[in-house]
Amino acid sequence: MLRVPVKDAEYVPNFRCTEGQPAGKPLLHCRSAVAQQFNVRNGDRMADRRDRSNQERFGATRREFLKAGMAASAAAAFREPLHTEPQSIGNAAGVFELDEMTVDVLRRGLDSGKFTARSLAERYLSRIEAIDKAGPKLNSVIEINPDALGIADELDRERRAKGARGRLHGIPVLIKDNIATSDRMQTTAGSLALVGSRPPKDSSVAARLRAAGAVILGKTNLSEWANFRGDHSTSGWSGRGGLTRNPYALDRNTSGSSSGSGAATAANLCALAVGTETDGSVVSPSSINGLVGIKPTVGLVGRTGIVPISHTQDTAGPMARTVADAAVLLGVLAGVDPDDPATKAAPAHLQPDYTRFLDPNGLQGARLGVVRKYAGFNVQVDRVFAEALAKLKSAGAEIVDPVEIESLSKMGDPELQVLLYEFKADLNRYLGWLGANSPVHTLQDVIAFNQKQDAQELFYFGQELMEKAQAKGDLTTPEYRKSLADCRRFSREEGIDGAIEKFRLDALIAPTDSPAWLTDLANGDNSNANTSRIAAVAGYPHVTVPMGFVFGLPIGISFFGRAWSEPVLIKLAYACEQATRARKPPQFRATAVVPLPT
Numbered sequence: 001m002l003r004v005p006v007k008d009a010e011y012v013p014n015f016r017c018t019e020g021q022p023a024g025k026p027l028l029h030c031r032s033a034v035a036q037q038f039n040v041r042n043g044d045r046m047a048d049r050r051d052r053s054n055q056e057r058f059g060a061t062r063r064e065f066l067k068a069g070m071a072a073s074a075a076a077a078f079r080e081p082l083h084t085e086p087q088s089i090g091n092a093a094g095v096f097e098l099d100e101m102t103v104d105v106l107r108r109g110l111d112s113g114k115f116t117a118r119s120l121a122e123r124y125l126s127r128i129e130a131i132d133k134a135g136p137k138l139n140s141v142i143e144i145n146p147d148a149l150g151i152a153d154e155l156d157r158e159r160r161a162k163g164a165r166g167r168l169h170g171i172p173v174l175i176k177d178n179i180a181t182s183d184r185m186q187t188t189a190g191s192l193a194l195v196g197s198r199p200p201k202d203s204s205v206a207a208r209l210r211a212a213g214a215v216i217l218g219k220t221n222l223s224e225w226a227n228f229r230g231d232h233s234t235s236g237w238s239g240r241g242g243l244t245r246n247p248y249a250l251d252r253n254t255s256g257s258s259s260g261s262g263a264a265t266a267a268n269l270c271a272l273a274v275g276t277e278t279d280g281s282v283v284s285p286s287s288i289n290g291l292v293g294i295k296p297t298v299g300l301v302g303r304t305g306i307v308p309i310s311h312t313q314d315t316a317g318p319m320a321r322t323v324a325d326a327a328v329l330l331g332v333l334a335g336v337d338p339d340d341p342a343t344k345a346a347p348a349h350l351q352p353d354y355t356r357f358l359d360p361n362g363l364q365g366a367r368l369g370v371v372r373k374y375a376g377f378n379v380q381v382d383r384v385f386a387e388a389l390a391k392l393k394s395a396g397a398e399i400v401d402p403v404e405i406e407s408l409s410k411m412g413d414p415e416l417q418v419l420l421y422e423f424k425a426d427l428n429r430y431l432g433w434l435g436a437n438s439p440v441h442t443l444q445d446v447i448a449f450n451q452k453q454d455a456q457e458l459f460y461f462g463q464e465l466m467e468k469a470q471a472k473g474d475l476t477t478p479e480y481r482k483s484l485a486d487c488r489r490f491s492r493e494e495g496i497d498g499a500i501e502k503f504r505l506d507a508l509i510a511p512t513d514s515p516a517w518l519t520d521l522a523n524g525d526n527s528n529a530n531t532s533r534i535a536a537v538a539g540y541p542h543v544t545v546p547m548g549f550v551f552g553l554p555i556g557i558s559f560f561g562r563a564w565s566e567p568v569l570i571k572l573a574y575a576c577e578q579a580t581r582a583r584k585p586p587q588f589r590a591t592a593v594v595p596l597p598t
Contacts, residue, residue, distance in 0.1 A: 002227040002257060002309065002419075003235070003280030003513075003532060094130075098123055099268050100585055103171060103325045106271055110159070110170050117152035117159070117170030120271075121215050124172045125149075128218075128269050136250055136588040140263035142177050142241040144218040146184050152215050167328050169213030174270040176261050177219040177241070178226055179316065180305035181206045189307040190224035190238025192456060193449040198437040203305025204337040205274060205316050212332045217270055220260025226281060227257040228309045228423055230462040232524030235259055235285075239457045243519065247586035248290065248553055252516035253525065255288040257281040261319050262289035266586055272329050273319045278309040278419065280513075280532035282317040283544040287512035287556030290546050290583050292326045292573065294318045295532075297563050298539035299345050302337020305433075308426035310419050311342065312484065313536050321583060323545060323574040327354040330566065349564040357567045362575035364396035366506045368559075369403035369499060374510035374531045381529075381555055384548035385511050388557050388580060392509075395579045400503050407490035408534060414490070415537050417483035424469040443470050460521050491538035500562060507561040507572055512544040515553035515592075535560040543569040546582040551594045554583075 098106070098120070109115035125144065132138045145151075155170050164170070175181075178189040180199035188194035202210065209216060221241035227233055235256030236244040244259045246252040247267040254263045258275025262285030265273045275282040277295045286293025294317045301316050308314050318329035331354045337343045351357075370389070375382060389399055424443050431441050440446050447466050450457040457463075473480070492498075499508060514529035535542035540563050547557035557576065559569045577583075 002223075002278050003255060003284040003527070003530070096123075096127055096268060098127075098271075100321060101271070102322055103167060103271055103320075103328050106171055107164075107167055107169075111164070115170075117155040117215055118149060120170060121148050121152040121172050121217060124217060124270055127267075128264075131247075131267055131588075132264070132269060136245065136247065138245050138247055138250075138263050138267055138269075139242055140220055140244045140254075140260035140267070141174065141218050141269065142190070142221040142238075142260060143185050145216050148172075148215055148217050155213055155215065158213075165211075165213040166332075167212075168209070168272075168332055171214050171271050172217045173209060173214045173329075174217050174220050174261060174264050174273045175206065175209070176222055176258055176273075176275050176316075177238075178222060178276060178307035179203050179205050179219075179274060180307075181216065181219075185219055187219075187305075187307070188240050189226060190222050190240050191446070192239045192453060193440050193446050194307075194438070195240065196439055197434050199305055199434060200437070201305070204302030204335075204340065205306065205333060208302075208332055208335060209274075214272075214332070220258070220264055220273060222259055222261075223256035223281075224457075225466075226276065226278065226307070226309055228278070228419065228465055230458075230464045230466070232461045234460060234519060234521050235525050236263075236519070237460065237521070239453075243521070245519075246289065246516050247588055249516065249589050249592040251518055251591045252553065253288070253519045255280075255285040255513065255516065255527075258285045258319060262286055262291060262293075265319050265321060266290050267588075268321075268585065272325055274316055274329070274333070275319045276306055276314065276316045277532075277536065278313045279415070279536035280530070282319060283532050283542050283556070283558065284513050286319050287544050287546075287558075288516045288554060290554030290586070291544075291556075292318075292320050292323050292546070292577070293544045293556075294326050294330055294566070294570075295535065295542040296330065296334065296566060297349070297541045299340075299342035300349065300541075300564070300566065301333045302335065302340045302343050304337050304339040308423070308430055310422040311426050312418060312422060312487075313539060314426075315539075323543075323570065323577050324355060324358055326543075327358060327570050327574075330354050330570075351567060354566065354570055357571045358574045359571050360575055360578045361396070362571035363392055363579070366397045366572055367504060368392065368397050368399055368572070369503050369505040369508045370399060370401035371405060371408075371499075371508050371510040371531075371534075372402035373405065373408050374529075374558075377528045378514055378550070380550040381511050381514060384550060384555060385557070388547045388576075391579045392576060395575060400505065403499050403503055403505070403508060405495055405499050405534070407494040411487060411490045411495075411533060411537050414483040414486040415533065417479060418487055420465070420469040421472045421475060421477065421480040421483075423465075424472055425475055461524060487537045491534050491540075495534050496538050496540055496560065497562060505561075506568055507559045507565070509560075510558050511547070512556035512558040515550040515555055531558045531560075539563065541566050541569055543573045545573045545577050545580075547580060548582050549584070551592045552589065553592050 224238035236259035261273035266289035544556040
């Protein structure tokens, strides 16, 4: 759920908490992930009982699964070199019939009988085999749902008998591996510590997808623990899943922590995907993988059953190839979750259909404020951003440039403190929810597990963030309460709300992220951009849409605004998408082509 941090005093202020990276280190893409941890009691009777129970459930003991998982993880990390011969859609998998198809086109095909839920699932599963497991070997899907085709068959029978439930009936979707499902799939947040755990029920997200008739094809790889584990982490790597590759340049990073959801959707391995964000984990990988990403207001989407980092910042959100598709998925995900108090305010703000805000003229008369402190990190990005601003003006927007927000440099350390305190409290609560079905039961258990399995889990980077979180007190501690109050003031009254009111804006805009950086397992992430923090800390919505390319690498433009302003942001993002038409599918090149100056 975190992306990557920058320095604020001791830590960098621009830190994207993809899944828990510390500020001052590479921004961790914080995606709302419910950190799952298991107690490891090797050799005792409880472990033996668990092994026998897991053998009945999964056909193998947890120890056998761990052994196999570690072997697979090592293979994913070491067997294939990062630099390979250039690949393309054509020579990697041939022509793909569903390439770049929108939900609306797929739905019409289902309605007409051209497609069935089963035929769509089979086509995407074949695509995963050709692109993810072979060919370019993106390694974005950590697990296939063994029941996917059976579910698709049931949905086809229901369609014939009763008609479709809605727009997602029979549509194949991938979800991040920190979103719990009570089925034959694992929910591990990419960690070997959670292998064999069994959630007592579906997460709110999974339950809503199933109720809408979506086919959950499988789960996507992620930055382990949503990037809230240690310093110098590499986004897109997990102990269980190995390293996910960027489909635009295989030696570049996918960002995170929703790395697999980003790469898989960009590569047309699914119709839609769900990611999670604490700080940057939806919007950053969406930008870097040429996608639309919506990080909703905290409380619009229920978080029960998501491995957590922070109850004040975590959320799930859509990742899609078009704004229209993201809007359809948001309408399914949004709703009250009886077990998530943050959603109590949602009914006053829920929209029955977010696609009704898809207005190609939505930029007419809009006042957009440019947050210049979120630009200037890359001359090529600045050039593309300037071109995008010109197109926004041509479409009728009034650009207020610059909009100064002095509090941007003040949020880094308070945010980190809040995340450390809440990670310990929220993860322990999540692991308690798993109960006896979890091999670990506390954050301390997870730390101990990683120490015992250091060759697999701690080979590339450590668990400093987890250790700092474990050392924190409870949520009544004065340090936590002050940090939380500072975060809210800096990001809301002195941040987004203050700027929008002062300049009479509809939204704030900025480049979402840098182009994808080279993956470097030895040193960790290397990114100097960060637009996600202020909206993440405030708990406010943030939408990114493709803006253009730098040396063949996608970059996005961000729209963020007040709480519950999703309708406004979707309207603006859709009009921007129609004005720029910037998305292009990936070609699976071995590396980005950076020309020499002439």
